Amino acid sequence: MKKMSNKNSITKLNITKLTITFIYMAFLIILLFPIIIMVNTSLKTYSDVISWPPTWFKGNLQWINYYNITFGDKSILMALKNSFIVSASSSLISVVLSILAAYSCSRYKIKIQKYFLLIIISTQMFSPVLLVNPMYIIFRNAGILDTLLSLVIANVATSVPMSVWLLYSYIEVIPIELEESAWIDGCSRLQGIFHIVAPIIIPSIITTGLFSFISSWGDLIFSRSFIVSSNLRTVSMVLTDFQSLYKTTWETQMAASALSTIPTVIIFIIIQKYLIKGMISSGVKG
Template identity: 25%
Template sequence: MTTTQKAYRAANKSPLNRKSWNTIMLTVLGIFFTVVMIFPLYWVIVSSLKNTTELFSTPPTFFPHQVDWSPYISNFIQNTDIWRYMGNSLQIALGTMLLSLVLGAPMAYGLARLPVKGKQGMLLAFLVVQMFPSIMLALPLFVIFSQIGLVNSIPAVILAVTTRTLPFATLVMRPYFLSLPRDLEDAAFIDGCSLWGAFYRIIMPLSRPGILTVGALTFLMGWSDFLFPLTLISDDNKRPLTLGIYKFIGEYGVRWNDLMAVSVVAALPIILVFIFGQRYITSGLVAGAVKE
């Protein structure tokens, strides 16, 4: 047996061959990037439990020496303004989600199944609109809503945010509708269903992952939007949580304890949506990805 053959056999008998090393390196990289992404959330939670002295101590502490619950008590028990802001944010998020689904699902289905003239141009327009920053729409929408008396109202914010979420919802749901076989609709037509009947009775139930994906993401867009409420709402009783958090940033400083405590609670809906809807969001985004 030659020296090369012995070395080859010794390498294959080694428990840490090249494949094992690749697995170990990928695992280490995965753990590293996971820690990097989770650390900001951990730091917000830890900072919300520190007192002012420890919050600005040098070097910083990675766990509070003495847990201070006063920011949570003062903002969620003694002062109820944050609950009002959260209720307004919930109205905006739910309204944006429902309006995006009600308008986006039929639009996406029509672009997927019907011979619409200028279909490619419409899809290109939806993609281009996604690149525009919200600040470009804020002032024109403020002028339009002022003329029809919608300024300083939650419906105005819902309509404004929907201008951003509707193209997104259409682009996400259309490939999913394309992935469904046309034979399902043909069978429904034979049984006497109209086009709308086949859409609501056959296509919509089968498109549940895609609909849940769009619902979850548009809900989060409505929940986290800051610019449109800042532009359209001046009444403190109608402001959402994003503007309520902004109140802790003053001219002479930042109330970091209160800001961190409220930010933790504000992030909970986002975390819960991704924890419980991760399977649907993932499957809905990749379904029909190769369809044209």
């Protein structure tokens, strides 16, 4: 009887594992399906794209589409360069400012601290569209309209509030005694931030930086509003060039979209171990 019960329990356990595995695979397929459609479309001709029923990686794959958006007359390499400059700069500046702001909120106790943090996070409820007009006037008066600097400032302004909120919860649980020991050894408060606090919260800093990078990489509102010169256009702007009033060249647009995702995928692969550490530490902190 015991053997039978053990076999039944093992069978139930195996069925449970298979069910969970099947559910995971179903979710994975659902998540990857849009990417598969994008890559499949990018390797077709226009006539194949609009034909019905659709085909999947069939016939002569049109790798020429990737050549055209890389080295041809529809090249997006300059746009990728501009987007990387804007995104990397915005991410770096956002992280530095957010560390200082989150540290101040954590270490300098004031009566309205909770309300101040609530005001910071509440700014995320408003659409960036509301900031376009006042920013346009400010940038025009400052003489930095139609420059990559205007995009960097705009993206930093929208990503810092969330970054401050993310970093505050990590800095709050770091014992102040660690900094006090550094102060005794001659460190200033600013040195203590970057030599004591920052190394401890590296996973959360990288997570915050990735959030700022992706947010800036996908920006279209500020790019459309502030950039006029063709040599300063970002990848999000260039992706709209494949659409016209009567026709959308889906094959080249999908090839450009697939190419534009490569930088973010590479960055995510490089820093994924730090993201996992950040998630683990957030689950056990306090």
